[in-house]
Amino acid sequence: MRAKTCWREFHALDAPAIDARALSVRKNGRIILEEVSFKLDRSESLAVVGPNGAGKTTLLSVIAGLDRPTSGEIRIFGHLPGRHLCLGYLPQRAEVEWNFPATVLDVVVMGRVGRAGLFRSLGQEDRKKAEEALQQVGLSHLKERRIRELSGGERQRMLIARALAQEAQILLLDEPLAGLDAPAQEGLLALLAALAPRGLAILVAMHELDLVSRYFQRVLLLRTRPIALGDPKAVLTPETLRVAYGTALHLLPSASGVLAVGDTCCPKEDPSLR
Amino acid sequence: MIAFFREPLEFAFFVRALLAAMAASAICALVGTFIVLRGMTFLGDALAHAILPGVALGYLVHRGERSAVFYWALGTGVITSLAIGALGKHGRFREDTAIGIVFAGMFALGIGLISTARGYAVDLVHFLFGNVLAVSPYDLWLILCLCGGVALVVLALWKEIALTTLDPVFARTLRLPVDAIRYLLLLLAAVTVVTALRVVGVALVLAMLVTPPATGYLLAKRLSGMAGIAVLSGILSGFWGLYLSYYAGIAPGAAVVLVATGLFLFALPFRR
Numbered sequence: 001m002r003a004k005t006c007w008r009e010f011h012a013l014d015a016p017a018i019d020a021r022a023l024s025v026r027k028n029g030r031i032i033l034e035e036v037s038f039k040l041d042r043s044e045s046l047a048v049v050g051p052n053g054a055g056k057t058t059l060l061s062v063i064a065g066l067d068r069p070t071s072g073e074i075r076i077f078g079h080l081p082g083r084h085l086c087l088g089y090l091p092q093r094a095e096v097e098w099n100f101p102a103t104v105l106d107v108v109v110m111g112r113v114g115r116a117g118l119f120r121s122l123g124q125e126d127r128k129k130a131e132e133a134l135q136q137v138g139l140s141h142l143k144e145r146r147i148r149e150l151s152g153g154e155r156q157r158m159l160i161a162r163a164l165a166q167e168a169q170i171l172l173l174d175e176p177l178a179g180l181d182a183p184a185q186e187g188l189l190a191l192l193a194a195l196a197p198r199g200l201a202i203l204v205a206m207h208e209l210d211l212v213s214r215y216f217q218r219v220l221l222l223r224t225r226p227i228a229l230g231d232p233k234a235v236l237t238p239e240t241l242r243v244a245y246g247t248a249l250h251l252l253p254s255a256s257g258v259l260a261v262g263d264t265c266c267p268k269e270d271p272s273l274r
Numbered sequence: 275m276i277a278f279f280r281e282p283l284e285f286a287f288f289v290r291a292l293l294a295a296m297a298a299s300a301i302c303a304l305v306g307t308f309i310v311l312r313g314m315t316f317l318g319d320a321l322a323h324a325i326l327p328g329v330a331l332g333y334l335v336h337r338g339e340r341s342a343v344f345y346w347a348l349g350t351g352v353i354t355s356l357a358i359g360a361l362g363k364h365g366r367f368r369e370d371t372a373i374g375i376v377f378a379g380m381f382a383l384g385i386g387l388i389s390t391a392r393g394y395a396v397d398l399v400h401f402l403f404g405n406v407l408a409v410s411p412y413d414l415w416l417i418l419c420l421c422g423g424v425a426l427v428v429l430a431l432w433k434e435i436a437l438t439t440l441d442p443v444f445a446r447t448l449r450l451p452v453d454a455i456r457y458l459l460l461l462l463a464a465v466t467v468v469t470a471l472r473v474v475g476v477a478l479v480l481a482m483l484v485t486p487p488a489t490g491y492l493l494a495k496r497l498s499g500m501a502g503i504a505v506l507s508g509i510l511s512g513f514w515g516l517y518l519s520y521y522a523g524i525a526p527g528a529a530v531v532l533v534a535t536g537l538f539l540f541a542l543p544f545r546r
Contacts, residue, residue, distance in 0.1 A: 064447050091443040100311055100440045101491060101500045110437050114448035122433065146495055162444075 015078030016041050017170050017201035018063060022072035025058050032058045034225040035072070042169060045192060045202040047212045047232075050222035051245050056205035057092070059222070060172045063203070064089040076170065088163025090173045093155060098148050104158050105143040108133055111165035126165075133164035137191060153184030157191065164195075171195075173204045177211075189215040209236060282520045290414045291406045295512035295530055298466075298473045299482055301421040303508030304428055305466045306483035307490065307501045308459060311439050315484050316370055317358060317460075320377035322467045322479040324354040326384025329401055329471075334391060341412055347471060351464030354380070359457045381476075404475035404527035406516075417469050424462050435459065436497055473512070474527035481531040486511065489538045492545040507537045 018040040025033040033055040040046050048056050061067040063074055065081030066089075074081055081087065088111075111133070112126035134140045137157040142150070150158065156176045163171055171192070177185045185208065193215050196202050206212070212219050213232035221227040221235050223244045228235040282288045309318050328350020329343055336342040354376075361372045388398050400408075409417070428435065438445040438455045445452050463483075470479045490504035515530030522529070 066443070066446055087447060089444065089447040091441075095443045096441045097311065097439060101494055101497050102440065103496055106496060107440065110433070110440065110444075113433050113437050113445075113450070116433070166448075 015075065017044075017077060018203065019075040019078075020059075020063070020072070021075070023059070023062060023069045023074060024071045025055070025062060025067065026070045031224060033062070033069075036220075036222070036226050037072075038220055038226070038229055040170075040201045040203060042199050042201050043197050044218070045196045045204070045216050047216040047219045048203065048205045048222055049207065049209060049212060049219060049236075049244075050227075054222045054244070055224050056222060057174055060089070060174050060203070060205055063087075063170075064172055086167065086169040088160075088166055088168030088171045090156070090159045090163065090171070090176060092174045092178070093152070093159075093176075096155075096159075098155070100147065102147055103144050104139060104147060104150070104161075105130060105134065107147055107158060108143075108161045108165050111162040114166065129167070130161070130165045133161040134158075136164055136195070137161045151184070152180045153188060156180070156188055160191070160195075169200060171200055171202045173202070175205055175207065177206055177208050185211065209241075212236065279517075282517065287407055287409070288516070288520065290409045290411065291526065292513065292516045294409045294414050294417050295406055295473045295516050295526065296509050297418055297421040297512075298470045299486070299508035299512035299515075299530060299534075300505050301424050301466050301508075302470050302479070302482035303486035303490075303504035304425060304501060305459075305462050307487040307497075307504050308428075308435055308439055309463060309483055310487040310491065311497075312459075314459075314463075315480065317373060318463055318467065318483045319480040320358065320373045321351065321354055321460075321464055322471070322476050323377050323384075324358075324380035325350045325464075325467065325471070326401065326476055327380050327387055328353075328384075330384045330387035333397065333401075334387060341410065341416075344413065344416060344468070344472075347468045348465065351468045352461060355460035355464035356457065359460045400475070401471070402475050402477045403525060404471065404473050404478070406473045406526045409472055413472065417472065420465055420469050424465055427458070427462060431455070431458070474530055478527050478531045481534060482508065482511075485531070485534040485538050489534075489541045492538075492541045495546065507534065507541075510537060 016039040018038075020036055020038050023033055023036045024031070036055075036059060038046070048059060050056055058067060062069050063076075063081065064087055065074075065076075076087060105127075108130040109122055109126055112122050112129060116122050116126065131140070131143070134143050137160050139154065139157050139161060142154060147155070147158065156173075160171065160173075173192075176188060180188065189211055192202055192204065204216075213236065216232060218230060219232045219235050220229045221240055221244050227244045228240045283292075306318070309315055325347050328346045332343040332346025335346075358373060358376070361369070361376065384401075385398065388401070391397070434445075434450055434455055437448075438450060438452050442452050466483070467479050470482050474482055486504040486508040487500065489507045490500035490502070493503050494500040511530050511534035515533045516526055518524065518533060519526040519529040524532075
């Protein structure tokens, strides 16, 4: 069974959106990721949590086809990554040149570049797709705004809109909540939760343990190797967290049970947000 | 008033210089737009300086014949741009340190080579500060062809160059050849620098790559606007620079850069 849903590569319809099989990554002799396996279907969302240096970013870039696993393999809709345009990858915000002179709409339209092909310019159809995508993330009113004037939350939404304009069916977000205030964090997660049922497979690397159980069906707790995978309530227990975070975790007895305070200190500084 | 514009046009060498200055300034502004946005300005300057030994060799081999020197400059420019591209990726130093070493070393080699020739001081000044008034019809033709070629490539690959500048990681997920585009841009920068050498010389090429795009950046909201204003401001600098040079009797290369700088300062209060 094949369906033409993705440019250049057909999808095996019965295959999961993401199928990671015993992924391991070594760089310069150091083990970055070890034996990570999971499946993610369309309309599902998965949070990946773990301390800094746990391999979250590497995992995402392996799925996106930017890095190769040393062993194990990754399947996107039944195929190797590398030729999939249906994969929307949102790197950590610092990777984007926010001083670039462009409007929000300009950036979202760029999601169409991969489909237009070399030398062809983008047309009315592409613009329409971009406007629809902006509508979906609630940024239509800012489409003529310059990107450097956007707040952190708006920037993240714009990048999601770009992935939607790209007609991505998989969204990979690398620490999208870093540097956002609490309402913006919740707003963004609510948006993702609303997008997933429309057939998107969503994977989010994040630090905010307290938000995981409210917005995600499943969570992968990672510290180089997978510590636990499954329902957030089952996964995020004091025992597993202690294994993942070690001394960075403080357990406080409180009225409602044990309070786990993860030290998620020092997310990378984002020089564009000032 | 009309006499003001017509008087210098009586001289064929002035017309050639005017056209060469306007074309070179325009193409510098176009390529410079992406150089500025990518934070590669130091690299553009290094490129210009590193071309000098090639120019010097050509100068010695062909005994001062200028048109031949042009091809030597082009060849050195291409080799240097590829070397700089490779340098940035591997190597134990930060990219700017590595470029600094190569750039100063090559520049010294160039001066050393030229100094072996007799009466080198005059020619060295030409290489360092340009001699646009000496552009021959053949030189002009060559400059126009190169400028046209660079402009065509940039316009054809506009969205690819723009996207890899804005968000290289995203561009890689779209399977755009990000590294190839970087090399291409370095190559275009090399050709651009070589055409500009005749007009403003090694020492002032940087201004033509950076100042008009900076003016565009101040005034424009979008990339196309920035590039448009940059090119316009480049052409105006070439035009008014040459007239300024004619009437005020200052070196044409310096005059072009002064006008470009003036336009930037004029735009400063209107930034958005």
